[in-house]
Amino acid sequence: xxxxxxxxxxxLLHTGWAVIDTAGQTRKYIASGVILPKTTLPFxxxxxxxxxxxxxxxxxxxxxxxxxEITFVNKNxxxxxxxxxxxxxxxxxxxxxxxxxFEYEPNKIKKALTGAGHADKTAIDKMVQILLPAARPKTxxxxxxxxxALAHTNMTRFI
Amino acid sequence: xxxxxxxxxxxLLHTGWAVIDTAGQTRKYIASGVILPKTTLPFxxxxxxxxxxxxxxxxxxxxxxxxxEITFVNKNxxxxxxxxxxxxxxxxxxxxxxxxxFEYEPNKIKKALTGAGHADKTAIDKMVQILLPAARPKTxxxxxxxxxALAHTNMTRFI
Numbered sequence: 001x002x003x004x005x006x007x008x009x010x011x012l013l014h015t016g017w018a019v020i021d022t023a024g025q026t027r028k029y030i031a032s033g034v035i036l037p038k039t040t041l042p043f044x045x046x047x048x049x050x051x052x053x054x055x056x057x058x059x060x061x062x063x064x065x066x067x068x069e070i071t072f073v074n075k076n077x078x079x080x081x082x083x084x085x086x087x088x089x090x091x092x093x094x095x096x097x098x099x100x101x102f103e104y105e106p107n108k109i110k111k112a113l114t115g116a117g118h119a120d121k122t123a124i125d126k127m128v129q130i131l132l133p134a135a136r137p138k139t140x141x142x143x144x145x146x147x148x149a150l151a152h153t154n155m156t157r158f159i
Numbered sequence: 160x161x162x163x164x165x166x167x168x169x170x171l172l173h174t175g176w177a178v179i180d181t182a183g184q185t186r187k188y189i190a191s192g193v194i195l196p197k198t199t200l201p202f203x204x205x206x207x208x209x210x211x212x213x214x215x216x217x218x219x220x221x222x223x224x225x226x227x228e229i230t231f232v233n234k235n236x237x238x239x240x241x242x243x244x245x246x247x248x249x250x251x252x253x254x255x256x257x258x259x260x261f262e263y264e265p266n267k268i269k270k271a272l273t274g275a276g277h278a279d280k281t282a283i284d285k286m287v288q289i290l291l292p293a294a295r296p297k298t299x300x301x302x303x304x305x306x307x308a309l310a311h312t313n314m315t316r317f318i
Contacts, residue, residue, distance in 0.1 A: 043262065044250045044254040044259075044260035044262075047251050047254065052255070080236065085243050085247035088246075089247050091206055092203075092207055092210045092247075095207040101201070101202075
């Protein structure tokens, strides 16, 4: 049975997304891209751009599940708070369509892809290239979204 | 000309809301309440409860504008991050219906109501009672939402 996964790497400036099909051991790259809310818009409208963008993705690709990273409070709590808003705008768009949202800690995503929770970006990119050669992400946010979707397929494959 | 304002005090446990009509010097209490997402639900579904609740309020009351407090990073950045998610779920519901969202710093709300940016809760409750005697908020979140809506009418009355 094929399962379609939407991976999201949220952000107020760039929200990366990727769609992957998975069936047993096989995975197929479907599409990926970035939602770019105009920086000249008021904050509320930038959040709505993310919400509408992700809603449209759900409409277009009908994913069965969604995978998203858990945000941790980092050195800059203000930036984290803004990221939390962007993340919620994406989550609400998915969950409002009754699509289950799976949230993963960053090290769990790294481990699911490479076997190491502290793998660096190059190791992750390499694994993505091996597992999904058709994916040619043009930006870091798109690449992260592909990795987040892929990690989810790795984690649920054995459940 | 009468303007209808929706005030929101967001929170993952309780999201207070209040609807007020304003025309010149007069203000009229319309309704208020609290959205209570079930704590047993997954995080994404709790956010969706807020989103759907606020969407329904917009549908029922057709507000012209929305007033919401700006969240600051406090002593507990983790709690602030969760609040940011709840806040975004409410903002997206309003802005998705093309209703303008006005964001105010907490001290601006206090000042608009009492004249003092550091007014305590009792002083604010007193002013709300004077300006809007019909409002009888049953909870602190509902009272805060009434104050947030009222403060907005005070701030925009002279623009």
